[in-house]
Amino acid sequence: VQRLQHDHQQMERRWAEARVVLQAVAQGQAGPLQARDEATLDAFAGLYDGKYDAIMDALSVTPKREEVIAFSRPYASAGSGFAIMKEGSIKSMPGTGTRVPLTDEDAAKKAIEGLAKSLAGKTVAVQIATIQNDVVSRYFKDILTIRTYPSGPDTFLDLKSGRVDAVMASQINIQANAKKSNGEMIQSGSLFIGGLLGLGSAVGLRKGGPELEE
Numbered sequence: 001v002q003r004l005q006h007d008h009q010q011m012e013r014r015w016a017e018a019r020v021v022l023q024a025v026a027q028g029q030a031g032p033l034q035a036r037d038e039a040t041l042d043a044f045a046g047l048y049d050g051k052y053d054a055i056m057d058a059l060s061v062t063p064k065r066e067e068v069i070a071f072s073r074p075y076a077s078a079g080s081g082f083a084i085m086k087e088g089s090i091k092s093m094p095g096t097g098t099r100v101p102l103t104d105e106d107a108a109k110k111a112i113e114g115l116a117k118s119l120a121g122k123t124v125a126v127q128i129a130t131i132q133n134d135v136v137s138r139y140f141k142d143i144l145t146i147r148t149y150p151s152g153p154d155t156f157l158d159l160k161s162g163r164v165d166a167v168m169a170s171q172i173n174i175q176a177n178a179k180k181s182n183g184e185m186i187q188s189g190s191l192f193i194g195g196l197l198g199l200g201s202a203v204g205l206r207k208g209g210p211e212l213e214e
């Protein structure tokens with residue numbers, strides 16, 4: 001309980017910092033701050049081309065992404081895992097409630113092997129161009145079918161409709177969709193952090209905008 005309270009307090013502090021960044025973006029505009037819904041690839045392209053000043057969507061800081069864009073300080077580090085339907089083809093997966101660092105090779109190998117038994121032969125939905133897609137492709141591609149989608153909401157829609165057996169996504173997105181499902185969708189299995197998943201979620205910023213990076 002104490003750890004959950006600490007994680008929640010830390011996330012609240014980081015969210016406050018993220019809001020400061022967005023306020024700085026707004027102050028640099030002639031008009032009010034505008035928000036637009038974009039697929040991940042389009043959002044990155046828009047930021048790079050100057051169409052957007054910042055992007056925000058459980059965007060994790062990774063070395064590969066830092067080559068292209070800048071980041072605020074991470075405001076959350078919730079991890080990533082799998083969502084399933086309570087009455088779906090997968091009844092449960094091992095490790096639920098545990099957080100496994102991908103940098104801990106022994107722990108990660110044990111967790112992945114356990115999940116692989118539940119996911120073997122199944123179809124997993126994941127949003128394209130995401131760190132979750134990187135993880136599924138690296139650790140599970142030989143034992144399951146990966147179905148990629150341009151946007152996160154589409155993965156959860158196909159899970160609810162039974163067209164896929166599971167979704168891999170950030171814990172934040174899984175919890176939000178599970179809540180909207182009135183208990184029909186649940187998070188199951190180990191949560192992974194670090195490694196390919198990066199340092200946590202942050203606001204993505206266009207390089208060359210020092211007033212925002214500061």
